[in-house]
Amino acid sequence: MINPILLVDDEEGIRKVLGISLADWGYRVLTAASGEEALDIVRKHRPPVVLTDVKMPGMDGIELLQRIKKEMPETEVIMVTGHGDLELAIRSIQFEAVDFITKPINDAALRIALQRARERIWMKEKLREYTQGLEQLVLEKSQRLIETERLAAIGQTVATLAHAIKNIIGGLNGGIFVVEKGMELGSQKYLTQGWAMVKGNVEKIKNLALDLLNYSKEREPEYRRINPNRVASDLHLLMQERARECGINLTVRLDERIKEISLDPDAIHCCLLNLLGNAFDACLDVENSGNPKEVVLSTALIEGGGVEYRVIDSGCGLSEEIKEKIFKAFFSTKGTRGTGLGLMIVQKIVLEHGGEVSVFSEKGKGATFAVRLPAGDIALCGKGRKENSVRCRTWRSPDATKGENNV
Amino acid sequence: MVKKILVVDDEQDIRVFMTTLLETSGFKPVTAKDGREGLEMARKEKPALIIMDIMMPRESGIFMYREVKKDPEMRNIPVIMVSALSKKTFFHSQKVVDEFEGVKIPEPAAYIEKPPEAEELLVTIRGILA
Numbered sequence: 001m002i003n004p005i006l007l008v009d010d011e012e013g014i015r016k017v018l019g020i021s022l023a024d025w026g027y028r029v030l031t032a033a034s035g036e037e038a039l040d041i042v043r044k045h046r047p048p049v050v051l052t053d054v055k056m057p058g059m060d061g062i063e064l065l066q067r068i069k070k071e072m073p074e075t076e077v078i079m080v081t082g083h084g085d086l087e088l089a090i091r092s093i094q095f096e097a098v099d100f101i102t103k104p105i106n107d108a109a110l111r112i113a114l115q116r117a118r119e120r121i122w123m124k125e126k127l128r129e130y131t132q133g134l135e136q137l138v139l140e141k142s143q144r145l146i147e148t149e150r151l152a153a154i155g156q157t158v159a160t161l162a163h164a165i166k167n168i169i170g171g172l173n174g175g176i177f178v179v180e181k182g183m184e185l186g187s188q189k190y191l192t193q194g195w196a197m198v199k200g201n202v203e204k205i206k207n208l209a210l211d212l213l214n215y216s217k218e219r220e221p222e223y224r225r226i227n228p229n230r231v232a233s234d235l236h237l238l239m240q241e242r243a244r245e246c247g248i249n250l251t252v253r254l255d256e257r258i259k260e261i262s263l264d265p266d267a268i269h270c271c272l273l274n275l276l277g278n279a280f281d282a283c284l285d286v287e288n289s290g291n292p293k294e295v296v297l298s299t300a301l302i303e304g305g306g307v308e309y310r311v312i313d314s315g316c317g318l319s320e321e322i323k324e325k326i327f328k329a330f331f332s333t334k335g336t337r338g339t340g341l342g343l344m345i346v347q348k349i350v351l352e353h354g355g356e357v358s359v360f361s362e363k364g365k366g367a368t369f370a371v372r373l374p375a376g377d378i379a380l381c382g383k384g385r386k387e388n389s390v391r392c393r394t395w396r397s398p399d400a401t402k403g404e405n406n407v
Numbered sequence: 408m409v410k411k412i413l414v415v416d417d418e419q420d421i422r423v424f425m426t427t428l429l430e431t432s433g434f435k436p437v438t439a440k441d442g443r444e445g446l447e448m449a450r451k452e453k454p455a456l457i458i459m460d461i462m463m464p465r466e467s468g469i470f471m472y473r474e475v476k477k478d479p480e481m482r483n484i485p486v487i488m489v490s491a492l493s494k495k496t497f498f499h500s501q502k503v504v505d506e507f508e509g510v511k512i513p514e515p516a517a518y519i520e521k522p523p524e525a526e527e528l529l530v531t532i533r534g535i536l537a
Contacts, residue, residue, distance in 0.1 A: 167491065170522025174424030177525050181431050193423050200420070287464075 003118075004045060006030045008038040008052035008064065009080070018051070018105065025111075035059025035067075042068055042075060049117045054081040054088055062088070065095050074124060076117035080105065160340070164208060171201035211341035214270070221264040221352050228261060228307040228373070229254045231268050232299050239276055243295065248283050250276075253298040258307055261375045267349045268309075268373070272297065274342040275311040275369045282315025282367060294366075305375035306355070312368045318361040326359065346371070409435045410536060413454040415445035415471065416489070417463040421523075425458060428525050434532070442466025446474055449481055456536060458528075460521075461490035461497060469500060476512045485516035485535045489528075494518045 005027040009015050012033070019029045030047060032038035036059055042050065050068060054061035065077050079092040082103045089100040098120055099113035178194030181187065236252040243250035276297065283293040294314040302308050318326065318333075325331045327347050332340035346369075350357045353373050361367035412434050414425045422438045429436040437452050439445040442459075443466040449457060457475065461468035468488065475481045488497060497518060505511055517531045 163491070166522065171418075171420040173522060173524075174420050178423055178427045181427050185431065190427055193427070197420050197423055 003049070004028045004030060004047040005114075006032060006038060006041055006045070006047040006050045006052075008032045008035070008050065008056070008061070010034060010053065010056045014053070014103075021107065021110075022051075025114075035061070035064040038064055039067055039071075042072060046072065046075070048074070048076060048121050049114065050075055050077045051080060052077060054079055054092070062091060062095065065092060065097055069096050074121070076120055078110075078113045078117060161212075164340075165205070168201050168205045168208070171197055171204070175201060208341075211345065214341075214345050221267055221349075223262045223264050225260045225262050226265050227258060228263065228268070228309070229256075229258055229299050231263075231265055231272065232297055232309065235269065235272050235276065235297065238273075242280070246280060246284055246293070248280055248293040248295055250295045250297070253296060255298075255300045255307075257301045258299055259305060261305065261307060261373065263353055263373055264349070267352070268371075271346045271349050271371060272309060272311065274346050275371070278342065278369075279311050279313035279315065279367070282313050282317070285316040287316040287364070288314075302372060306373050307375075309371045309373075310368055312366065314366045317363045317365045317367055318359070319363040323359060323361060327357075409433065410455040411435045411437060411452055412532070413437050413439065413445065413448055413452060413457045413459075415439045415442065415448075415457065415459040415463070415468065417441055417460065421460065421489075421521075424523075425528075428528060429532075432529055432532075442468060442471035442474075445471050449475060449484065450478075453481075454484060456485050456487065456516075456532060458487045458489055458532075461488060461492050469497075469504070472515065473504070473512055477510070487517045487519060487528075487531060487535070488515045489519045489521060489523050491521040494520060 003026070005022055007015055007019055007022065007029055008031070009018070010033055015031045015033070019031060022029045030041055030045060032041050035052075035056055038050065038052065039059070041047070050064075052061045052064055059067075061079055061081070065079065068075050068077055073096075076098045077096075079089075079097045079100045080103060081088055081100070092100050098117045101109045101113050175194050175197030178190050178197060180194075182190030182192075182194055232252055232254060236250070239250055242248075276295065279295045282288065283295060292314050294312075296310070296312040298310045298312070300308045300310070322333060326343050328340075328344070347357050350371050350373070354376055355371060355373040358370045358372075359367060360370070412429050414422055414429070414436055415438070416422050416425070417440050422440075426436045426438060437448055437454065439448045441463045445457070445459060446466070448454075459468045459471060468490065472486060472488070475484060475486060490497065498514070501512060501514070516535045519527060519531065
């Protein structure tokens with residue numbers, strides 16, 4: 001056993017005698033004649049145990065104890081004093097000395113003190129090992145958990161996708177069957193109906209693929225300085241005709257105080273188009289039949305010069321339960337017509353702009369989606385890579401696939 | 408006499424497909440878009456067979472099926488369920504609702520998972536109506 005031990009005493013005689021005993025018991029003895037010298041040795045050699053006299057000129061034992069415990073708390077310190085001074089003993093223990101023995105030093109008492117110091121070192125070491133082991137275990141387990149969750153998410157995505165695709169294939173097969181009957185029997189009705197089914201389902205799969213692409217693509221946004229009102233009025237023009245066809249009253253209210261800000265116009269166009277498409281669908285929902293069909297697209301200047309777009313509809317509204325799910329992948333209230341990705345894309349784009357999307361709605365009382373974009377100068381990071389521009393799905397009226405037949 | 412078959416499905420595509428299949432196979436199809444409309448049609452048209460989806464807006468196929476089977480005038484109409492829901496899930500849901508309501512509703516005449524194949528459907532329909 002070559003345990004180093006530091007022996008601190010201002011009296012040379014004691015250092016010698018005690019040093020011999022300790023060396024005898026198998027310790028490698030380091031000595032110091034003062035607190036200051038002791039501290040140097042502790043810093044340099046880091047002995048696990050220090051045996052120090054209390055009464056010393058200059059830095060006394062109590063101060064040495066405090067400094068050691070502050071700098072190297074793992075060091076165990078045994079205090080030695082000439083007086084049976086209870087107060088000193090209590091102070092030493094308060095400052096975390098492992099033991100306190102009195103001069104003249106009794107061998108048995110010293111051995112017990114040394115034993116206690118070794119036990120404490122051993123226990124602390126074990127405790128540290130266990131703690132580290134536990135931390136490591138927690139780390140490994142959490143990593144495994146994250147991995148499992150990721151796999152589960154992928155699995156669910158694949159399952160939902162498979163389901164969506166299976167549905168579309170069902171529609172295509174149905175369409176093919178009807179077209180074939182039309183050809184077989186020379187029936188114009190079957191040909192028209194079947195062809196509409198085929199086209200509708202091809203459109204569905206195209207939208208699904210585009211939505212998936214838009215969502216999964218690591219796209220560099222192309223920021224430019226543009227007045228946000230322009231995006232809104234472009235959309236108004238684009239959607240007016242559709243609105244009229246669907247019997248929806250679409251109005252646009254622009255806040256003229258809005259100045260140019262930096263945004264990706266294609267992406268924001270895609271966002272608002274998605275929101276307007278949803279607003280139209282909500283107005284045309286069976287649950288909304290007989291009610292007025294109003295959709296408003298508005299802009300408003302917000303603090304700091306940013307913009308808040310609002311898409312407000314008088315449609316069927318959203319229940320609390322549905323509101324919680326709408327930004328999740330593959331959640332759709334539109335049955336097989338929805339891909340369940342639209343709002344997720346909206347959210348992704350808005351977050352890229354450093355903005356936020358929120359929804360206010362009550363079941364049966366319409367819905368308002370708000371997109372807030374800051375004026376912050378994100379133009380600097382625009383890379384202008386054309387191949388990455390957003391390809392937005394073509395918007396079609398929700399009844400487009402239903403055709404005129406009354407089946 | 409041409410047998411009347413009621414098709415209840417919220418999906419336009421399925422209704423067109425079934426209508427074509429039935430018309431071209433010598434049946435007279437009538438259609439409804441959800442469970443509530445389906446029940447009205449079933450009472451009015453008294454079809455020889457009902458083919459229905461499960462997941463539909465307003466009243467679901469689960470509700471409609473139980474109503475049909477509880478109605479003394481309709482309970483003998485055979486029903487084919489056609490759904491994207493797996494057969495196991497449907498039968499399990501029936502068992503749970505049976506226990507809850509304390510009534511035993513008989514199983515449907517057939518259960519076909521979506522998407523339905525023309526040939527499979529026809530064989531099933533003919534088998535039931537024979």
